[in-house]
Amino acid sequence: MKISYLGPKGTFTKMAVDALFPDEKAYSYATIPQCMDAVANGEMDYCVVPVENTIEGTVPITMDYLIHQVKLPIIGEIVIPIRQHLLTNRKLALHDIEAVYSHSHAIAQCHQFLHTQLPQAATHATSSTGTAAEMVAGMEEPAAAIGNELAAKEFGLTILREDIHDYANNHTRFFVLAKQETNVPATIGSGDQRKTSLYVTLPHDYAGALHQVLAAFAWRKINMSKIESRPMKTGLGNYFFIMDVSCEAEDILFQGVQKELAALGCNLTVLGSYPIHAYKEKAGANL
Numbered sequence: 001m002k003i004s005y006l007g008p009k010g011t012f013t014k015m016a017v018d019a020l021f022p023d024e025k026a027y028s029y030a031t032i033p034q035c036m037d038a039v040a041n042g043e044m045d046y047c048v049v050p051v052e053n054t055i056e057g058t059v060p061i062t063m064d065y066l067i068h069q070v071k072l073p074i075i076g077e078i079v080i081p082i083r084q085h086l087l088t089n090r091k092l093a094l095h096d097i098e099a100v101y102s103h104s105h106a107i108a109q110c111h112q113f114l115h116t117q118l119p120q121a122a123t124h125a126t127s128s129t130g131t132a133a134e135m136v137a138g139m140e141e142p143a144a145a146i147g148n149e150l151a152a153k154e155f156g157l158t159i160l161r162e163d164i165h166d167y168a169n170n171h172t173r174f175f176v177l178a179k180q181e182t183n184v185p186a187t188i189g190s191g192d193q194r195k196t197s198l199y200v201t202l203p204h205d206y207a208g209a210l211h212q213v214l215a216a217f218a219w220r221k222i223n224m225s226k227i228e229s230r231p232m233k234t235g236l237g238n239y240f241f242i243m244d245v246s247c248e249a250e251d252i253l254f255q256g257v258q259k260e261l262a263a264l265g266c267n268l269t270v271l272g273s274y275p276i277h278a279y280k281e282k283a284g285a286n287l
C-alpha cells in the first residue's frame, strides 16, 4: 500500500499518516495537489490531506482541488491535536529573530503570538511546516520556523517556545482519499460513527433556496455537522455549499434528500461516506 502526503518530513500531515497507516510506506510530495494527482494517476493508493483547522477553518486548496480538479472519493477521516512550536537552529532571544517561516495555516494559528512577541520579524509562507523547519535548519541569519516536535527532531532544531498557537483547543481534520471507493483499510476504522460529505449547487438565486435545501435534511432528522459556502468561481455572489451530515449516502433517508433536491432543481454531489478514525494520543508524546 502506498500513501502520499505533504512533506518533506516532520509535517502534521505525516503525523496523521503515521496514526492511520502505522505499517505502510508513505511518500512525501511538495504540495497538496501533487499528493492528490499521485492518487488520480495511479502512482499512489491513498493520500492524506488536511481539510479543516479549529482556528483557521477550511484548507481551501484541498477542498477546491477535490471539487474542481480531481474526483477522488473520501474514504476516511482523522482529527489530530495541533501543537505549534517556535523552532530555531540555535538559542536566540525573541527580539533578535528577523524572520519566521511556516505554512500559511500554521502562521494563521499563531497570529497573536507573532503580533505581540515577534513584531519585528517578517513572516514568510512555505509549502509546509516541515519545509520551513528544513529551511531554518540551514540558515545563518536569525530566523525561526513554526512547526511541531517531530520537525524539531527530524531537522535538529531547538524548541524555543512551546505551544505558541493562539487558542488552546487546536485540532486539524484530515481526509483519506482513494482513486475509487474501496474496502477501507482496517487501521482507518470501520467505525459505528460515519459521515457523508457532499456539496449542493442551487439552480439560481431565489428567496428561500438555501432554506429549502436545509429543510430537506431537517425534517428527516439528518444531523448536519458542517455547512460552508465556497465560490463557484463563475462570478461574484455565485456560491455552492459544502456539507457534512451524520449518515451514510446509502441511507434511505439520505436518498430521499437527493430526490427532493433534484425535484427542486438543485445538484447534490456526494464526496464520500466514510468512517471516523478515533485518534489516540501516545502516552508521553509531546505531539
Ligand SMILES: O=C(O)C(=O)C[C@]1(C(=O)O)C=C[C@@H](O)C=C1
Pocket: 006, 010, 011, 012, 013, 014, 050, 053, 059, 082, 103, 105, 106, 127, 128, 129, 130, 172
Ligand atoms: O504544513 C504542515 O505540517 C501540514 O501538514 C499542513 C497543515 C495545513 O494545511 O493545515 C496541516 C496542519 C496544520 O493545521 C498546519 C498545516
